[in-house]
Amino acid sequence: MALKDTLLTDVKEIFKTNWNTREGRVVPEAEDIKLGNDAVKLTGVVLYADLAESTYMVKTFPAYFAAEVYKSYLHCASKIIRNNDGIITSFDGDRVMAVYIGDYKATNALRTALAVNHAVIDIINPSMQEQYKSSKIKEEVKKYTVKQAVEIDISEIFVARTGIRGSNDLVWVGNAANQAAKLCGLRTYNYASWATKAVYDLANDKVKTSTDKRAMWEKATWDGKEVYRSSWKWEQ
Template sequence: MMSRILVVDDEEDLQTLIRQKFRKQIREQKYEFHFADNGVSALEKLNEVPEIDIVMSDINMPEMDGLTLLTKLADVSPLIKAVIVSAYGDMQNIRTAMNRGAFDFITKPINFADLTLTMEKTLQHTKHLKETIKAIKENDILKMYVDESVLNFMGKREFESTLLAIETIEATVVFIDICGFTSFAENEPADTVVKLLNEYFDEMVKIIIENDGFIDKFIGDAIMAVFKDDYHLDRAVDAAIAIRDKINKLSTSKTPDQYQPKVSIGIKSGEMISGNIGSSTLKRLDYTVIGDTVNTAARLQDVAKENQIIITEACYDQIKSSFQCEKVGSIEVKNKAKPMLIYQVLE
């Protein structure tokens, strides 16, 4: 199946370079490249060729820059993913790009081996989204992030009642933070930071999915995951232990200064509100969970140290026959009248 890629850059030589570097894939009809020299012409091209899968865009361009283009993409094509390819690889530009929905960030001069891997990863993600949308249409199931643009894509009347439904569920929330990554990132090249963070996230996501959990959101260098249905707390703890062990085993040979990632984890099980929450004005809604259980899980992660998996006393009572745990003590929690007794999961 051919993948269609839109390259947005005002450098005249880039089109020739792209065609030369990917001539074999173009000849084999694996890739079909389209080109635009700024954000305005990119939006026109997307209207002309709606089958485009991903956008690779520079930042600094005339008429409309790449960061502005990111804010327009969802209105044109709700499933499209963008990769920023720019010489402006400082943390401010990376954060702005990610906050505006960029899937990844590559710095110039372009390393074409890295570019190829990033393209394949992004195309695979887009393919997965399209398959999920197809499953939603066929089975009337919603199990992924959805916003107003996707509503329009699927047919608003058909799905509006499902998307906007709010329900109270019993589930387990897990917050996983990569310890010390922020300070590490301040002193490293942008492409190194993004590549490492994506690698760590990828390892954690695999384990969460293996334990039938789903990713609610990525928050900086942290993950919020949710586990529902039977034995949701046990599966969440299993995932947390596996993630801690996996991250501890990651090699330091590829990281500057032999940086060794560690995680701190907070887990809370209980009642929470589930629904599509956000701003209709911004056309940005997250299918997410909120409530005291979620807030408490975040607070537990805040107090967790490296390699610690922190749970409440109520969670400990539920899993103590299956997992080895140890009492940590009492902590003060915001908006709680009494101190909270917490435990850490050992094995």
């Protein structure tokens, strides 16, 4: 049978097969969901930690330097996500996606964003400058600062397994994944953390107000919607 005929048969089967869905209380692993029309539904907070200006960095600096920045950023973001009860779901080039569930999902996600900002400002950038202060690319590095943004939203998520046997992964379908990704476009160098109103309202005050009673997030507007942004840091 030609590949075209096989694909046609497979696609028709996907569209006509009823879905077997169930409510999820934990973030599923790929092996928890079958390759057929099987899915888990859950309400989750989706977070993207996204490195900025990666194209510029790759064009400007040696490959080894760009790789070190990628690794440093994704390493710190990943450890902070896990330290705040987030589940890493995927890596996409210069960014990592995570899902938070449970009673403190919004609080944990907002804390993650502030902690990643701390890691970039107080760990990654100083370490980079120290390492390259006497190298042949020191002048270029002096002009460069690692920048990033973390974007967060919440919604019901439909989790299905896609691909083929031996090469497959989970796909996360829901407004939160789309909105969090789109918030990347709001990134400014003054604000590294962005969250929708739904996430902000659900979070505990301890990640919204400092110990001296100052607001750590401020209201902004995006696409006619209320969102919140922050330049604060959270040391972990």
